[in-house]
Amino acid sequence: MIGYVLAFTPSLLPRPWWLQAAACAITAVITYGIGALVGLIVHRCGIRPEERLRRIGWLALAGAGGAAVVFVTAWSVRWQGDLRRAVHMDPLIAWWEWVLVLPLTAVLFAVFVLVARALRLGTRQLARLIARVVPARWATAAAAVLAAVLVVGFVQGFLLRGLLTMVESGASATDLGTSPGIVRPELATLSGSPASLESWDSLGSKGRDFIGKAPTAAEITRFTGQSAKDPVRVYVGLRSAGTLQERAALAVRELERTGAFSRRVLVVVSTTGTGWVNERIATPPEYMYGGDSALVAMQYSYLPSWVSFLAEGEATEAGLALIDAVRTRWAQLPADARPRLLVAGESLGSYATERAFPGGVAQLVREVDGALLVGPTPDNPIRRTVTDGRDPGSAVWRPVYQDGRTVRFAQRPVDLQRPAATWEPPRVVYLQNGGDPVTWWEPSLIWRRPAWLDRPRAPDVSDVMRWYPLVTFWQVTCDLAAGESVPDGFGHRFGTLPTDAWAQIAPPAGWSAAETRRLDAYQRRVPSLGRARRQ
Template sequence: MTAVIDRPTANVDVAAVALPRVLTSVAVSSMVAVSLAPSLLPRSAVVQAILTGLLAALGWGFASAWHHRPRRQRAGDPAPSRESARLPVLLAGAVTVAATMLLADHWQDSLRVAMGVPTVGGGHWAQVVVGAAAIALILAAGTRAVAAGVRRLGAARSAAIVAALAVATQFWAGPALWQSRAQAYHAANATVDTSLRQPVSPSISGSPDSLTSWDSLGAQGRKFVSAGAASGAVRTYAGIDSAPDQDGRVRLAVRELERAGGLAKSTIVVAVPTGSGWIDGNAAQGLEQRFGDDVALVGCSTRAPRAG
C-alpha cells in the first residue's frame, strides 16, 4: 500500500518578484525627475544622459542600502509592502518620468529658441534614455563589484587601490578631461555666424572705432552686440580673446564702455555672461525697450579653460 502525502505548494507571483521593490521604484523615478528639472542653459544629450544616469544610480543605491541595513536597525520599520503594490508604483513612476520629460523637452526648446540654436527632437531623448540606462546599469554593476572586491581584499588593500586611482585621476584623467573641455569651448567660441554683420555705430563694440575687435568678441559676443546695432543704446562687450587675462578684460570693458559713451547714460546694466559668453538677448532687448536709447549694456566674458 502506498501512501500519498499532499504537500502544500506556495503560490509565488513570479511577475511581482521580478519587479523592483516599491522604495526602489520611488527613489529611482524621483531622482530621474530631478535630473530633468529646468536648467539655465540647454543641455546636450550626452550631458543629460550623464546627469540622469548618475542620479538614477544614486536613487538605486539609496534604496539598496536601505534594504540591506543590519537587522537590528529594522526593528521599528513598518510592515513590508505587499508584492501587489510593486506594479502600480512602478507604473506611477514611469508616468511621472514621462510627464517630466515632456516638460523638459518644452523647456529645453524654449532655451534653444532664445539662444538661437536648433531645438531638440525625438532623437535627442532617445540618446538620453539609452545613455542614462547604460550609465546607471554600469554604475550599479560597478558598485556591486566594488563591494565584493572590498570584502575579498580587505580594508587596507582596498584603500591602497583607491589611493592609486585618485593619483591617476589627478595627474592623468583630470588634465585630459580639462584639455578636452578647453578644446570644445574654443572651437565653439571661434564659430563664425555669417549672417551677422560687423557694427558700424561707435556705440557698439566690434565697430571700427571700438577698442575690442570684431574677431575677439567670440561667437556669443558678436551675437550680443549685433542685436543692438539697430537701437541707439550702447552695447559693449569684452570677449575671452579681447585681453590675455580676466583683469585685462575687466579694465578693457570699462574703457570700452567709457569710449562708447555709456557713462553718459542714465542707466548702466552690467550683463554677466554664462561660461560660454552667452547673454540673454531677450533680457537685453527688454531693457532697451524700457529705457530707450538712455541705457548702456556692458558684458565681459569670465574665465574660460585654456587649451594647451
C-alpha cells in the same frame, strides 16, 4: 528595487525617458549599496536565517518587487503627466518611451554594479598582498584606504581633469565660431567695430552674438515712434587681454570711447560661464530709453556655467573686477551728469554680481541704482541672507524681506506688486521660479528636507513630491538637465519677465504700464531683436 521605485516619484520637472532611466539606475545602485552594507553587518554579527527562510524571503521579495516595478513604471506616466501639465506641456507621453525606461535602467545598473564589484575584487587582492607583511586586520584597512586614494586620484587626476580639458578645448574651439547671420558692426557705438579698441575676433562667439544682436536706432524708433539713438554695447572677450583686471580696464576705456558715461542709463551685465548674455535682459533698457543707453559685459571663461562654478570660481573675481572698475570711473562724474548705474546677471552671472557686494543688500543699494538678478544659484550670498531673514509667514520660494521695501521676488509680473508696502528705490528684483532646479540644487538635499517642500508650495511644484534621503538629491540633479526643456516661466526659463522687472527697477520718466505690456508683446513677436541687420 526600492531605489528604482523611489526614483519614479515626482520631482521638480518632467523628464525625458532616458533621463528617468539614469535617475532610476543611480538611485537603485545607492539603495543596493546600502542593502549590501546592512547585509554585511548582519552577517558579521552572526545572524544567519535558515536556508528555507532565506529562499522564501527571496521569492517574496522577487514577487513583490517585480509587481512594484511594473506598477510604478506604469503609474509614473500619470505622475509625469501631472508634472507636464503643471508647466503647460502636453500631458500625453508616447507609450514606447516609458517602456524603454526599464531595460535602459537595467543596463546602466549592471554597468555600475560591475564597476563596484571590480573595485571590491581589486581591494581584496590588494589586501592579500599587504597581508604578507602586516597583520590581516591592518591589511584590510590599509587596502581600503589605498584603494580609495587610487580611485579618487584616478577620478580627479585622470577622468575629471581629462574631462575638463576636453570640455574646455571644445568650448574654446566653439568660442572661435560665429553664429549664422552675425556680422561685424560698422557703428562706433559697438565693440568690435572699426573704431573699437578690440578686434571682432577677440570678442568670442558669445560676445559677437551680444554685439551682433544690438538693436539699431531705426529699429527702436519704429517701436517707440520717436527719434532714437544707436545704443552702446561694450563687450570684452577672454582673448582681448591677459588678466581680469586688464579686461576690466579695457571695458572702461571702451565705455569712454563710445560715450557710454554720457548716456541716461548704464547697465553692467555679469555673464554666464561661457560669456553669454540673455537678450531678454539686455534689450528692454535699450527700448525703454530710446537707445540712450549703454550695456557692458565681460567674458571670464569658455566653459558652461556649471563647469565654471565647480572648476574655476572665476565668476567672483570677474564680477568684482568689472563692476568695481566701471563704478570707480562712474563715481568720478558729477552726480547730476552721470547715468543711472544698474547691474544684472542670470544664473552664474547673478552669483558673480552679488559677490561684487560683500556688504549685502545695504552695499548693493548704496552703490548702484538698481539690480536685476535672474535664476539665482543656491550659493548667491545676498539671496541666501535675504531668504534666511525673510518676514515671518512668507514662503522660501517667494520670500518677503523687510516688507518688500527694497527687495522683491517674482515668477509672474503680478508678484512685483506684492506686498502692498511702498517699494523704495534703489530696487532689487529676483526672478525666481518655484520649480527651478538651478536655484534649489545643493548637497544638503542628501540629508535634509528642503524648506521649499513645506506647504504652501510654489504653484509649479507637485503636491505629491516627497523628500527621500539621497534620492531627492539625485532627482534634482537630474532635473538640472531638464531645466531648459520646459516653456517660459518654468524651470530655468524666464521668458520676457525681465521687461516687467526693468520697468519696476528703473523706468524712464513717463513710462507707463501700457508701454511695458507693448514692449513685452513686441519681444514675444521678435525673439531675436536686432539680429544680423548691421553691415
